[in-house]
Amino acid sequence: MLDILINGVSQEPLVSLKEFNENFAFPFKYGDTSKPWPRKTILLYKYSSNAINKSFIYPENTWKKVENEQGRRHAEVIMIESLRSIQDSLENDFCCPAQSLYEGIHSIEVIQSYSPCSSCSAELCSFKRTLDEKITANRIARISLTTNFKRLEEIKFQITFSNFYMHTEKYKDGKKTWKD
Structure with a gap:
């Protein structure tokens, strides 16, 4: 489990032991419908940037927790919206127009x-x-x-998950289809 570190002191965990056991360490076989699978997605994320002026509003290297909004928005979409706000802030609030280096996530x-x-x-x-x-x-x-330029991907984006997203098999006109 991930603890929040504030000034080197461990605070409350982002995910309780109960939540961890119910959502991350689900002990049943994938596709086993005899037991109810969690309906909640828990997403933890952190970002870092190369911004010279750091924001206290959007602290870097600090884990944040997001949960899906049942039937409305997935946790990934909520995270992306938050990261877009952070990126906009890093680009607009802290970069001076004369600056020639990219500052952002x-x-x-x-x-x-x-x-x-x-x-x-x-x-x-x-x-x-x-x-x-x-x-x-x-x-x-x-x-x-005159400089030869090769496009390089610079953003490191790492995703780790504990369970595969559960798909439901549906049959239509005798053909198997998948429903998210």
Whole structure:
């Protein structure tokens, strides 16, 4: 379990032992419908940046907890919205116009109870691509036209999950389909 460290002192865990056992360490076989699987996704994340001026509003390297809003928004979407706000803040609030270096998110680490569904996977990839493109655009603006330039992905994005997202098999016209 992840404890919050404030000034080197361990605080309350983000996930209680009960939540951990019920959501992360689910002891049943994948696809076993004889026992109810958790309906909640718990997502823990932290980010770091290369921003010179750090924000107290959006502290870096601090784990945050997000849960899905049942039937409305997935935890990954809520996290992406939060990270977009952080990125906008790092770009707009702290960067001076004369600055030539990219300041923004450089790494994101995620731990979640379920793997992302197909829709959230696409959203996560799109978000990472957007961050990568910001770094690339900044680098192109700083180099001369005679310099050979190779696009490099700069954002480290790590996702760890404990259970595969549960899909429901459906049959339509005799063919198996999947429903998220």
